[in-house]
Structure formats: structure tokens, C-alpha cells
Amino acid sequence: MLLAYEDLGRGPVVVLLHGFPLDRSMWSEQTRVLAQTHRVIVPDLRGHGASAEFEAPFTIDEMADDVIETLDALGVVDPVTLGGLSMGGYIALAAVLRQPARVRALMLMDTRAEGDSADAAKARESLARQVESTGSTAAVVDGMIPKLFAASTLERRPEVVAAIRSVMEKLSPRSVAASLRALAIRPDRTAALATITVPTLVLVGSEDAITPPSAARTIATGIPGARLEIIPGAGHMAPLEAPEVCNPLILSFLAGHG
């Protein structure tokens, strides 16, 4: 399906994929900076933001196909630098494995290669049922907010936390339930990492409670030549929490590869 997107700047194309259950606004600290030297395309993923609500079952692979289809519609056929945070990283990995010719470099942020454990998948399913039966995403939002940010962000930057909370609260319960199920059934990509041949930047907040630095290390060890950057004092939303550290790292990676 075609996604809603923002398309800024000119130059080599960088595509940034947001996490769950967010939208493209989580990249606000990156888009205006990167757009000075690159064309930055920032979609709202299926069921999120301004893209169509989606309640039928879907997969991370289909979410990756949406991104490629949207690039096709924009006439972007040359390979792009594909970046993703968390769920966006799962989708970026799916895209590079399905359509390697469309990706020239990867930026995997606060994400992991492993699939859900049986327990994690079960917990997602019961959360999806709770969202459906109550018609409210409150359990997801309230459960995730404390885990998304480093303690210092939660304490000292209430405006950043409130902006993300308001994005999450706008999502439709049905789309959130369908996304939870897509996350739960995603495959383990660990073995496939060795087949990735594009330059890769792996970035993670040192305080990431959802996809910790150990998960980033697994990716960086698995993808030949990948570079690992750990952002001190940032949580799962490292690019939003610490743009002053992340942006120079991203720009220097892009200058070399993107």
C-alpha cells in the first residue's frame, strides 16, 4: 500500500522509518538537518500517523513492501540509505533482505535482529486483545512511555515525552492491535545478518530498555563491517533524545556511504 510521507531536500535519498506506535514526527530532529545535504523521505508506516488505518493481519515484510512501493510511486528507483528505529529497524532489515538492490546503506537504530520469544509474543497477543476489548490504547501507551526514554529524559524533558505520548494516543486501537501481532510474528533475522553487504551504522542509546546495547552488538557483529555507536545517557528514542550526538554520527556515516 502507498504510505503518507514527507519529502524534503535534494540529493542522495535517505529514508527514515519510525518505531511502534509512533509516526514520522519522531524524526523531527533529523529531517531538517539531513535535508540540507540529502533528499529525506519520511513515511508514516501502515496503520500509523497519516497512513491508512489497518486492522487486517499483516507482517513486517508487507510493511517493507509498502516502503518500496511508496519509493516506486515517487520514482525513486536508485538504491537509498535506509534507516529505521526499533520496528522501523525490523522493517529496514526486511527490506534489505527482500530487495537488496534498493538499499545502498543501512542505519539500524535502537533495534534488534531477534524475533520475539514465545513469552514476548504471548504478552503482545494479550495486549492486542486488551486493546480490542477496551477499544483503547491506554495500556500500550502507559506501558511503553516509561520504557521509551532514559531516566534523565523522563525527569527533565517532559515536553519531549508529552509530544510522543500525544502521537501514540492518536493511533487507532485496531491498527495498534494489528501492529502488535505483526511484531509478534516477525522472523528472527540473526542468521541473515551475515548476508548483508551494504555499509551499516548501528546506533543505540546506552539506557535503551527495549532493545539494549547487547542487541545492537549482535547486529553489529553479524553484519560484516558494521559500525556500532552507543549514545551515552540516551534511551530507546536515542535520535530524539540526543540529536546533538546522533546527528553528527549520522552525517559522517552518510558522507562516507550514503
Ligand code: MLT
Ligand atoms: C518500537 O519501538 O518500535 C517497539 O518497541 C518495537 C518492539 O516492541 O519490538
